[in-house]
Amino acid sequence: MTDTSAIAPGLKKDVLLKIRDLKIEGFTGETWVPIIKGVDLTLHRGEVMGLIGESGAGKSTIGAAAMGYARDGTRISDGSIEFDGIELTTSTEGEKRALRGARIAYVAQSAAASFNPSHKLIDQYTEAPLQYRIQKRLEAQEDAIELYERLRLPNPGEIGFRYPHQVSGGQLQRAMTAMAMSCRPDLIIFDEPTTALDVTTQIEVLAAIRDIVDQFNTAAIYITHDLAVVAQMADTIKVLLKGEEVEEASTEVMLKSPKEDYTKSLWAVRSFERPQKPRPENATPLISVQNVDASYTGGDKVLDDVSFDIYEGMTVAVVGESGSGKSTTARCITGLLPPSSGQILFKGEPLPPKYTDRSKDQLRQSQMIYQMADTALNPKVRISEIIGRPAQFYSGLKGTALKSRVDELLDLIELEPSKYYDRFPPELSGGQKQRIGIARALAAEPTFIICDEVTSALDQLVAEGILRLLDRLQKELNLAYMFITHDLATVRAIADEVVVMQHGKVVEQGPKTEMFKPPHHPYTDLLLSSVPEMDPNWLTTLLEERGVDNVGEAADV
Amino acid sequence: MGDIASLIFKRLGYGLITLLVISIIIFFMVELLPGDIAQAVLGQGATEENLAALREEMGLNKPAVVRYLEWLSGAVVGNFGESIVTGERVSSVITERFINTLFLAAYAAVIAVPFAITLGVIVALLRNTVFDRVANVLTLTSISSPEFFLGYILILYLSVKAQMFPAIASLSADMTFLELLHRTFLPALTLVLVVTAHMMRMTRAAIINLLASPYIEMARLKGTPPWKVIVKHALPNAWAPIINVVALNLAYLITGVVLVEVVFVYPGIGQSLVDAVSKRDFPVVQACCLIFAATFILLNLAADVGAILTNPRLRHPK
Numbered sequence: 070m071t072d073t074s075a076i077a078p079g080l081k082k083d084v085l086l087k088i089r090d091l092k093i094e095g096f097t098g099e100t101w102v103p104i105i106k107g108v109d110l111t112l113h114r115g116e117v118m119g120l121i122g123e124s125g126a127g128k129s130t131i132g133a134a135a136m137g138y139a140r141d142g143t144r145i146s147d148g149s150i151e152f153d154g155i156e157l158t159t160s161t162e163g164e165k166r167a168l169r170g171a172r173i174a175y176v177a178q179s180a181a182a183s184f185n186p187s188h189k190l191i192d193q194y195t196e197a198p199l200q201y202r203i204q205k206r207l208e209a210q211e212d213a214i215e216l217y218e219r220l221r222l223p224n225p226g227e228i229g230f231r232y233p234h235q236v237s238g239g240q241l242q243r244a245m246t247a248m249a250m251s252c253r254p255d256l257i258i259f260d261e262p263t264t265a266l267d268v269t270t271q272i273e274v275l276a277a278i279r280d281i282v283d284q285f286n287t288a289a290i291y292i293t294h295d296l297a298v299v300a301q302m303a304d305t306i307k308v309l310l311k312g313e314e315v316e317e318a319s320t321e322v323m324l325k326s327p328k329e330d331y332t333k334s335l336w337a338v339r340s341f342e343r344p345q346k347p348r349p350e351n352a353t354p355l356i357s358v359q360n361v362d363a364s365y366t367g368g369d370k371v372l373d374d375v376s377f378d379i380y381e382g383m384t385v386a387v388v389g390e391s392g393s394g395k396s397t398t399a400r401c402i403t404g405l406l407p408p409s410s411g412q413i414l415f416k417g418e419p420l421p422p423k424y425t426d427r428s429k430d431q432l433r434q435s436q437m438i439y440q441m442a443d444t445a446l447n448p449k450v451r452i453s454e455i456i457g458r459p460a461q462f463y464s465g466l467k468g469t470a471l472k473s474r475v476d477e478l479l480d481l482i483e484l485e486p487s488k489y490y491d492r493f494p495p496e497l498s499g500g501q502k503q504r505i506g507i508a509r510a511l512a513a514e515p516t517f518i519i520c521d522e523v524t525s526a527l528d529q530l531v532a533e534g535i536l537r538l539l540d541r542l543q544k545e546l547n548l549a550y551m552f553i554t555h556d557l558a559t560v561r562a563i564a565d566e567v568v569v570m571q572h573g574k575v576v577e578q579g580p581k582t583e584m585f586k587p588p589h590h591p592y593t594d595l596l597l598s599s600v601p602e603m604d605p606n607w608l609t610t611l612l613e614e615r616g617v618d619n620v621g622e623a624a625d626v
Numbered sequence: 627m628g629d630i631a632s633l634i635f636k637r638l639g640y641g642l643i644t645l646l647v648i649s650i651i652i653f654f655m656v657e658l659l660p661g662d663i664a665q666a667v668l669g670q671g672a673t674e675e676n677l678a679a680l681r682e683e684m685g686l687n688k689p690a691v692v693r694y695l696e697w698l699s700g701a702v703v704g705n706f707g708e709s710i711v712t713g714e715r716v717s718s719v720i721t722e723r724f725i726n727t728l729f730l731a732a733y734a735a736v737i738a739v740p741f742a743i744t745l746g747v748i749v750a751l752l753r754n755t756v757f758d759r760v761a762n763v764l765t766l767t768s769i770s771s772p773e774f775f776l777g778y779i780l781i782l783y784l785s786v787k788a789q790m791f792p793a794i795a796s797l798s799a800d801m802t803f804l805e806l807l808h809r810t811f812l813p814a815l816t817l818v819l820v821v822t823a824h825m826m827r828m829t830r831a832a833i834i835n836l837l838a839s840p841y842i843e844m845a846r847l848k849g850t851p852p853w854k855v856i857v858k859h860a861l862p863n864a865w866a867p868i869i870n871v872v873a874l875n876l877a878y879l880i881t882g883v884v885l886v887e888v889v890f891v892y893p894g895i896g897q898s899l900v901d902a903v904s905k906r907d908f909p910v911v912q913a914c915c916l917i918f919a920a921t922f923i924l925l926n927l928a929a930d931v932g933a934i935l936t937n938p939r940l941r942h943p944k
Contacts, residue, residue, distance in 0.1 A: 184844070185863070196845075232939075
């Protein structure tokens with residue numbers, strides 16, 4: 070798709086979607102504020118356009134607007150949206166509905182949440198064709214099975230008759246792409262279709278989407294915040310910032326010579342890297358996980374003989390796909406989930422397996438920072454109390470001593486105390502909330518912090534800020550980090566040592582420089598090679614190397 | 627499915643334990659009531675000898691625990707002892723009345739449940755319109771008015787003024803089924819008015835709660851018409867809370883009908899309970915309470931199982 074010559078020149082001229090001076094407003098509870106401030110967009114038949122930008126840039130809102138759809142709490146206030154000669158802003162609901170599913174289809178970010186849990190996949194597939202009387206049920210089912218096969222889903226004849234929860238995330242995302250294709254639409258909106266997936270799964274979905282869009286010459290708007298992904302998928306790229314267009318150019322031009330400073334800053338995001346530290350000599354590890362097995366009540370083993378050490382002041386990155394046992398290991402270390410065998414040592418002393426049996430001093434040593442700062446902070450509690458409570462609980466601070474400690478902590482995380490002391494979490498941005506999460510962990514004066522995917526819900530620039538902050542705190546306070554992540558770019562930036570986990574086992578571990586140099590364990594190799602690169606030909610090359618049938622789940626090692 | 631069977635058995639087991647605890651509470655609460663049963667039976671003029679003899683005869687001199695165990699072992703096989711007042715077997719007095727109450731409850735439920743759920747779906751579809759507001763106000767009014775008041779209003783308009791239905795729902799053995807339905811229509815309607823609001827509002831809330839889900843947005847973006855979004859995409863996922871409220875209201879139809887039965891002079895178990903309490907007919911009181919408790923427990927169990935059965939994750943395990 071990056072090869073623009075593949076699109077016939079005649080088709081290229083044919084404009085499918087023309088958005089002019091689009092303005093969308095959102096309701097804040099009191100007033101309507103502008104979200105999209107006058108965006109133009111022209112999409113030709115068979116063209117794939119990538120929309121990129123940070124969260125809040127208005128990518129998804131524009132994607133929905135291309136279907137004439139305004140999400141609850143938003144309204145299209147001005148501008149025109151012309152789809153194949155039909156003006157959507159003045160069309161009736163009925164006219165717009167007739168286009169949706171039939172001529173413009175939508176693929177959502179989380180297929181797991183966007184499939185109705187109560188209906189079989191194939192019944193959800195056939196809904197639109199039946200609704201528009203394009204096909205009879207059986208025909209539509211046969212068609213679905215054919216598309217499932219083209220999208221390389223396993224057991225295409227049978228998989229559609231399962232319920233969404235019986236199918237894996239990557240398969241669901243492909244089934245959703247098939248569903249979008251059911252009426253052979255002219256345009257598909259892909260709204261971050263691979264963001265929720267593991268890197269290894271992402272590849273198969275990317276390859277499948279690219280193939281199917283090529284085969285049917287469907288035009289697409291591909292929304293993502295991942296530049297490397299959009300480089301694989303799009304013919305042209307449009308960069309958005311806070312509801313306004315920054316610039317638009319063909320993928321190749323955009324990657325090689327972006328004009329605007331903002332675009333350049335996006336490209337330069339992965340620059341932060343701190344030097345790797347060696348293990349201290351003759352030291353006892355701060356945390357030592359020894360031969361830990363664990364399982365949830367009555368279930369199969371989730372952890373199988375997991376062992377690794379974390380030394381003072383060092384960062385150990387634990388990587389692996391979802392379900393590999395990374396977070397379960399963290400739960401064992403903190404005592405939330407007592408291991409079924411094995412033990413956790415702290416400075417050589419075994420820790421009681423259950424957190425209720427640990428002393429206050431043992432508890433304060435290891436703190437956690439969570440992925441979703443949104444849900445990890447109580448929205449009804451003031452910042453001062455969120456941070457103050459652990460300081461009070463562990464250190465017994467009161468009154469002015471407590472207040473000055475909270476101020477000190479806010480200073481540490483680079484938020485001005487006088488401004489933030491009395492505020493509530495919903496008043497803060499995502500990055501600021503994550504900083505509050507960090508301050509809360511620091512309030513206990515720990516020596517060891519578990520960071521569970523702390524940057525994966527954040528935009529790249531904000532995430533970078535968090536990584537720099539964590540690095541500074543580590544230097545100042547001599548903290549050890551266990552950094553759980555599936556993002557290898559983060560690992561490269563911050564880790565000293567790497568532990569690779571798969572199916573509850575540690576498959577490989579060692580210093581970062583060694584881990585990123587071949588030879589690797591085959592699974593590490595798969596993980597590393599699956600991380601998208603900026604090169605627009607990366608996916609094509611990778612698929613050639615691996616063979617199309619050998620990506621994702623098929624490439625299980 | 628084996629999981630579900632074992633789950634049902636487990637719940638049944640818990641239900642039995644709960645019932646046992648309740649039976650203890652019922653028995654000893656009645657024990658604690660002031661007054662002497664023998665005195666109540668024989669009246670103020672009874673001599674000490676007569677009282678003592680009666681106490682001996684009724685086993686009142688035995689320790690409470692022994693009497694509880696005797697009562698319980700009888701209750702298990704449906705023998706609740708004899709009525710103190712009439713001397714009849716409690717079970718034969720109650721059975722017929724309980725069946726009458728069940729009939730009235732079923733009559734009301736058959737109307738109220740489909741009506742409430744349909745209305746709930748419609749107001750969810752037409753949310754924040756005039757229709758939604760009016761339906762809300764009307765159902766709220768009916769739920770907040772006392773049942774006897776509703777009953778008398780219905781009697782005034784439908785019986786006294788319009789003369790469509792009888793004001794007194796007395797039963798006789800030679801009635802046809804249609805006659806029966808006609809005669810018990812007003813008490814049933816009163817109950818419908820009382821329980822509809824709760825179920826309707828829960829249906830509306832459960833559906834609207836789901837409308838923010840990504841799969842509802844997906845359905846809309848697939849071009850699904852609004853009514854189908856509600857009926858096909860939201861409702862199947864909203865059953866669990868709805869079923870719970872339905873079960874609670876069904877239980878209320880059985881255990882909360884006392885006032886309605888009194889207003890319409892309907893020979894149900896609620897009336898028996900009131901009579902028995904006023905006459906200190908303790909065996910009948912205990913039996914009624916135990917039946918009410920069992921009804922509550924069974925219906926809650928049914929609600930739990932229903933909620934599980936409507937969850938596709940449990941119906942179709944991986």
